Amino acid sequence: MDKIIIKMKKEVSDKIIEICDRFNNAPGELINVLHQTQDFLGYLPAEAQELIAERLHIPTAKVYGVVSFYSFFTMQPKGKYPVSVCMGTACYVRGAEKILDAFEKELGIMPGETDKAGLFSLTSLRCVGACGLAPVALVDGKVFGRLAPANVKSIVNEYREMDKQ
């Protein structure tokens, strides 16, 4: 294999290096470093994982092992309007699965993915603390409660319209 050189924007690499430094580049802090990096970038692209591996002196495979194991880490950039469907117990017994199905169909993506236009991304969550409104979904941070699969289309359209303006 030839040498692989990964190029990165300076402001991104500076920030990641700063995060790693903040945790003393300690291998044991990998999860915290990944969290903060994802908070900053919205996702964890391969380049970021390579840089983190280099800074913490751990194999990139191990970093990816952690990223792919935990569902809250993602390698997909978030859409402009991230959609999260609650799969907590209360929501689940009230049909959250059907809600998720409806979003998958309407957006044409699976959980963990982002649509081609970069508009929507889809994830599932554990209880968001609004059990009284179950089943619940969050779109761009806004809570939609007492959902039925039939509501999904209009919610999505609402955001599509909003984006056109």
Add this chain to the structure above:
Amino acid sequence: MDTIKLTIDNREVEVPKGTTILNAAKQLGISIPTLCHFEFKGMDVHNKPGGCRICVVEVAGRRNLAPACVTECMPDMVVRTNSMRVINARRTVLELMLSDHPNDCLQCSKSGKCELQALAIRFGIRSNPFVGPDHAQSSYQIEVSPSIIRDMNKCVMCRRCEMMCNEMQTVGALSAIERGFPAVVSTAFNQHLDHSPCTFCGQCVAVCPVGALTEVDNTAKVIRAIVDPSKKTVVQVAPAVRVALGEEFGMKPGSIVTGKLTAALKALGFDYVFDTDWSADLTIMEEGTELLGRLKRFLGGDKDVKLPILTSCCPAWVNFFEHQFPELKELPSTAKSPQQMFGAMAKSYFAEKINCKREDMVCISVMPCLAKKYECGRDEFKVNGNPDVDFSITTRELAALIKQANIDFTKLPEEEFDSPLGESTGAAVIFGTTGGVIEAAVRTAYEVYTGKQCPKIDFEELRGLEGIRSATIDFDGLPINIGIAHGLKNARKLLEDIKAGKCNFHAIEIMACPGGCIDGGGQPLHHGNGDIIKARWEAIYQADKEMPIRKSHENPSIQTLYKEYLGEPCGHKSHELLHTHYFDRQTTVEVDLNK
């Protein structure tokens, strides 16, 4: 030592404190089935994730069944390894594992040697309640790299390979990824092994219990070359093959089968049956001369001379420093590996002798090694796209070929290698184990440097199986400090010392595989039995003793080669044909100022 008494299956046993139930039972002759557990005695290799639960036993007073491989014995413990409850639980564990397995045993290259298959046979599995019409399975693409085939749908997540790659080799190409059904051991971003820091040492393949990790199979290519009337086939066999191949035919570990091996290759129909030992002697001439050259410059006060010189005959080790220590890439000897020296000579010197065009010769190697498969394909070892060594097969693949050809290996009469690329010395055969290359180099360098005969030939101080060894050899008044490392984690330690300026060695031998090539990734599977490696190791030195000539520079065929063709060691022609250079292949993250 503190001991503990306990009862296993109604029998009493006394074991040292800290012993696992698994090992205590073994002492009684009770073999509890295991899968993820892997212990390689004498090699400092241990995998005990306690994850697969095939080894569960019942411990009186405990609610849950306990995994025997990680549970330590306690005083007065009462253990049952074969109660109905235990047997049913184990069966369920196995059935669940098999429900996420392709179960295509008939076509699997591990068939007959697979530990999962062996368990299914042992448990008498005939059907599986967990396999339904829509049962979930992982669905990974089969990946073929230059040396290794990865079929991750067969992975049972024992994580032995991960342990080998990370702890034994400190390469870090592999890690557990994902969870649930897709959980497997793979590379970063599940990318091709070629795009990872993998060295192709094959130690992961050597320990994988199932068909998830196997070698690239070149046996069909061999047959095609042999039956092609327009091709001349030239085969070379590495030193470590002759002390291990017999195991594939039920012979006892450590059997030296050089004569039978040669007979088998001739029976298979190769046109010329030669020996990598011949080019190992050649390697000593080149590498030894390079060492002395650097030493003389050093003694003459040259501050820039690159010392210590590092051996370069192990291609996995070459990969390792190219990926992980590119800043030290001027240190290793530029001498090619014996495999590549052989190829270069076969397709020049020997091809001219028999009047055969380069393209009409197929040069094949039999190696204990998976990295050699990859090495054949490196661009530096090609002339106009035609590789010096066309391809390499492992000891295991050769055994398969011999079996396919109805050859009763154990009954073969002994034969000799062909001449001239088949003549060799005892110095060459010890290349097959850790410490051997440097001992062979010392035998020659001493005499060339001092101009005197060396008072001894066996350098016991360089032998052994400890991971890092060192010795000072007296070159008639000049002390030469020698270091030896095998297993890449040990190599890493020496390299860190060199970087920190804490190293006073003049020469260091490094082999990627623990034990050296006798335990290469292409050897008969040892299933963690360290005694097998010990037996091969002893056989190597026995084979050396049995050789009439034991110093590389006394090999008459090599002397003729220099006279007729090469001129002098490290001379112009040698440099062109027998030396190489190294690359920086470290993955680096750089700031892109244009974006």
